[in-house]
Amino acid sequence: MTLLRPLLLHYFITFRCNCRCSFCDIWNADRYDQTIFADIKDVEQNLIEAKKLGVKFVDFTGGEPLLHPHIRTFLKLARKLGYRTSVTTNCLLYPQIAESIKGQVDFLHFSLDSLIESQHDEIRNKKAFVSVLTSIDTARALGEKPDLLFTVTDINVKQTGPLSELAKRLGLLLLVNPVFTNSRGLEISLQNLKFLERFQYKPYVYINKAFHRLRGNGGNSIQKPRCRAVDSTLVISPDNHLLLPCFHFCQIKKAINGDLSGIYNSEKLREYKNRQGRFDFCERCMLNCYFDPSFVYKCDVYFLESLFAKARYVYYKHIRRMADSLFGRLENRPALQIVKEINSKYFPENS
Numbered sequence: 001m002t003l004l005r006p007l008l009l010h011y012f013i014t015f016r017c018n019c020r021c022s023f024c025d026i027w028n029a030d031r032y033d034q035t036i037f038a039d040i041k042d043v044e045q046n047l048i049e050a051k052k053l054g055v056k057f058v059d060f061t062g063g064e065p066l067l068h069p070h071i072r073t074f075l076k077l078a079r080k081l082g083y084r085t086s087v088t089t090n091c092l093l094y095p096q097i098a099e100s101i102k103g104q105v106d107f108l109h110f111s112l113d114s115l116i117e118s119q120h121d122e123i124r125n126k127k128a129f130v131s132v133l134t135s136i137d138t139a140r141a142l143g144e145k146p147d148l149l150f151t152v153t154d155i156n157v158k159q160t161g162p163l164s165e166l167a168k169r170l171g172l173l174l175l176v177n178p179v180f181t182n183s184r185g186l187e188i189s190l191q192n193l194k195f196l197e198r199f200q201y202k203p204y205v206y207i208n209k210a211f212h213r214l215r216g217n218g219g220n221s222i223q224k225p226r227c228r229a230v231d232s233t234l235v236i237s238p239d240n241h242l243l244l245p246c247f248h249f250c251q252i253k254k255a256i257n258g259d260l261s262g263i264y265n266s267e268k269l270r271e272y273k274n275r276q277g278r279f280d281f282c283e284r285c286m287l288n289c290y291f292d293p294s295f296v297y298k299c300d301v302y303f304l305e306s307l308f309a310k311a312r313y314v315y316y317k318h319i320r321r322m323a324d325s326l327f328g329r330l331e332n333r334p335a336l337q338i339v340k341e342i343n344s345k346y347f348p349e350n351s
């Protein structure tokens with residue numbers, strides 16, 4: 001099965017960030033300090049053009065996307081154009097702007113790496129834990145359904161149990177996101193991936209086995225590439241360039257200058273489509289954010305496992321949650337109270 005149209009737009013609206021996460025390369029790169037915010041006119045124009053190209057999902061990303069002064073406008077426009085929107089935030093700013101973006105984000109992700117405050121804050125290199133819990137309470141009070149995005153490394157893998165219990169008690173999805181190898185050397189072993197799989201069928205836990213299979217197979221193979229980064233995903237930088245073939249291994253930046261369609265239909269883009277997953281640096285690649293949409297572009301075991309994970313996501317997010325809410329099975333107390341209870345159950349020595 002081949003889809004000719006891209007599904008997803010990764011729109012980097014800023015590279016600035018107010019966190020310093022231990023597994024992230026973005027804040028560490030000198031070139032990203034003090035970079036510009038995406039221009040409002042460029043974003044409007046690109047959203048309109050990308051829609052014509054068939055894009056269905058737009059992920060406003062960064063850096064920390066909520067730092068952008070026009071994030072509200074971008075979300076409103078994207079929704080008006082018919083996109084499904086997503087935002088992942090470290091939550092430091094969310095409580096302040098929650099009301100103004102209410103109902104505008106289809107997939108709102110709060111990064112939460114541990115229920116132990118000191119561990120989460122150490123991973124994020126910022127006192128962010130309390131903001132995440134405040135954000136959960138704020139979002140729920142507004143009727144939002146944020147997902148909890150758990151980036152797992154060998155260091156915090158044992159938090160899977162406590163976090164999945166929090167997710168179940170709140171009726172929020174826990175997205176288990178194995179870290180991908182980066183320049184900062186944080187990893188997750190195959191043994192710990194196996195440990196994660198014990199939680200695969202727990203309620204409200206999203207684990208995409210296709211990622212685990214890819215890792216077990218040693219990542220992307222340049223002989224038989226599974227990556228469809230260029231087919232599936234448009235990547236735009238804050239300074240209005242299309243990045244090819246992907247953000248992390250960008251080889252060429254094409255200035256958009258109001259003509260996203262022209263670039264998309266160019267010979268250069270065709271060349272990159274032919275080479276996606278085949279560059280030397282693509283060997284062993286396992287960048288989740290590109291493989292997730294890539295799995296849709298070929299009917300094989302990755303496609304089926306990914307589809308299964310997404311079906312579970314939809315079930316828990318929309319059906320099971322409604323039932324649990326109707327039957328009073330979800331907790332309405334502040335997240336901090338619940339976290340304290342869970343911690344005293346899992347880590348009684350600390351309570």
Ligand code: SF4
Pocket residue numbers: 017018019020021024025026027062063064089090
């Ligand atoms: S919040 Fe996101 S962009 Fe910022 S340092 Fe952490 S992982 Fe990187």
Ligand code: SF4
Pocket residue numbers: 220227228229245246249276277278279281282283285286287290291
């Ligand atoms: S395999 Fe990885 S590095 Fe290569 S194009 Fe795909 S996402 Fe980029």
